[in-house]
Amino acid sequence: xxxxxxxxxxxxxRGLEGDAPAYRECLALLGVRLRAYFARRxxxxxxxxxxxxxxxxxxxxxxxxxxxxxQSFTAWAHAVARYKLIDHWRRRKIRQTLxxxxxxxxxxxxxxxxxxxLELDRALxxxxxxxxVLVSDVKLAGLSxxxxxxKAGISEGAAKVALHRALKALAERMRHADR
Amino acid sequence: MRTDDLIEALAADAGPAPGAGxxxxxxxxxxxxxVVALVGVLVWLKARPDLMDVMxxxxxxxxxxxxxxxxxxxxxxxxxxxxxxxxxxxxxxxGGIVLGGFVLAGLIQFxxxxxxxxxxxxxxxxRCSLNILALGAPTTLLGLWVVRGLAPTRPVxxxxxxxxxxxxxxATVYGLHCAESSFVFVGVWYSLGVLACAALGAVLGRWxxxx
Numbered sequence: 393x394x395x396x397x398x399x400x401x402x403x404x405x406r407g408l409e410g411d412a413p414a415y416r417e418c419l420a421l422l423g424v425r426l427r428a429y430f431a432r433r434x435x436x437x438x439x440x441x442x443x444x445x446x447x448x449x450x451x452x453x454x455x456x457x458x459x460x461x462x463q464s465f466t467a468w469a470h471a472v473a474r475y476k477l478i479d480h481w482r483r484r485k486i487r488q489t490l491x492x493x494x495x496x497x498x499x500x501x502x503x504x505x506x507x508x509x510l511e512l513d514r515a516l517x518x519x520x521x522x523x524x525v526l527v528s529d530v531k532l533a534g535l536s537x538x539x540x541x542x543k544a545g546i547s548e549g550a551a552k553v554a555l556h557r558a559l560k561a562l563a564e565r566m567r568h569a570d571r
Numbered sequence: 572m573r574t575d576d577l578i579e580a581l582a583a584d585a586g587p588a589p590g591a592g593x594x595x596x597x598x599x600x601x602x603x604x605x606v607v608a609l610v611g612v613l614v615w616l617k618a619r620p621d622l623m624d625v626m627x628x629x630x631x632x633x634x635x636x637x638x639x640x641x642x643x644x645x646x647x648x649x650x651x652x653x654x655x656x657x658x659x660x661x662x663x664x665x666g667g668i669v670l671g672g673f674v675l676a677g678l679i680q681f682x683x684x685x686x687x688x689x690x691x692x693x694x695x696x697x698r699c700s701l702n703i704l705a706l707g708a709p710t711t712l713l714g715l716w717v718v719r720g721l722a723p724t725r726p727v728x729x730x731x732x733x734x735x736x737x738x739x740x741x742a743t744v745y746g747l748h749c750a751e752s753s754f755v756f757v758g759v760w761y762s763l764g765v766l767a768c769a770a771l772g773a774v775l776g777r778w779x780x781x782x
């Protein structure tokens with residue numbers, strides 16, 4: 393379990409330095425754990441699990457400045473996931489409690505099949521045209537940020553800023569997507 | 572959308588989070604809060620005329636240290652509470668000790684005074700707390716917006732700490748206007764002013780600090 397922490401943390405630190413492949417691997421590993429975490433706790437609404445995984449991955453990305461690299465990365469990511477689940481229940485008026493200290497178990501995840509998230513598509517569809525095209529372009533494997541920017545007629549730097557704004561807007565819209 | 576596609580988009584945005592880190596943002600907030608309160612004091616309330624003389628005395632600085640420490644306690648708490656795993660303990664401990672110590676000094680002074688009610692009322696007991704609330708409210712609102720951009724998971728407590736930071740800063744600057752100089756007065760009305768800002772933060776934080 394501590395191996396997982398060591399590995400995730402190392403990948404995350406490299407991601408924060410701009411290493412995209414390491415960051416992708418970090419998020420993919422985290423995604424597997426999030427899926428197991430939510431699946432176990434949302435047995436009443438399995439269709440929502442993938443939406444929660446995606447909303448949490450977005451939050452991890454956007455809120456990454458609040459992770460103190462002197463602290464455990466998994467404990468932080470678990471706290472984000474826990475908050476997202478409580479927020480989800482609150483908005484759906486479901487009364488539940490979650491233990492604070494189950495992040496050890498958070499690491500020991502069995503594999504679940506990834507489903508397809510619907511909320512993200514809905515949120516994506518509500519973005520302004522330019523942001524939507526940019527997100528669609530970079531998510532299609534092969535198109536780098538520079539290429540996607542060139543296609544939109546903007547520099548790589550501007551594409552990076554636009555992508556960041558688009559992801560933030562996505563996270564905001566996902567939360568407010570009717571639940 | 573498949574999660575792998577989302578991860579692809581997020582990976583394209585790899586790198587450090589843009590903008591300043593939490594500590595820096597909250598430090599800026601405190602500085603901005605001091606400027607806002609200073610403008611309020613100079614333009615609206617006016618500085619006390621004997622400011623140069625009292626700055627040589629001890630109580631002026633003691634009062635500033637008390638309210639300043641409440642602001643620091645708010646900062647220490649919110650700097651942690653703005654993170655998902657954060658505990659407000661160090662801020663609560665400092666705030667509790669400082670508040671408790673000053674109120675205790677006020678109680679002793681109250682008990683020993685021949686005319687404690689006059690001490691309690693001072694010259695401005697009807698306005699003091701409200702003035703501090705007015706000077707600290709803009710910073711409390713701005714602070715909630717700043718903290719919302721971080722990742723608080725305990726919204727009421729995080730709002731309270733944000734308000735305590737803003738109120739502590741505002742009360743310290745308010746000392747440039749207010750001539751009251753007893754433990755009783757400051758222990759009651761200054762404390763209530765800071766707590767009013769904190770309460771404002773807590774009430775608004777309940778719905779504002781969601782992400």
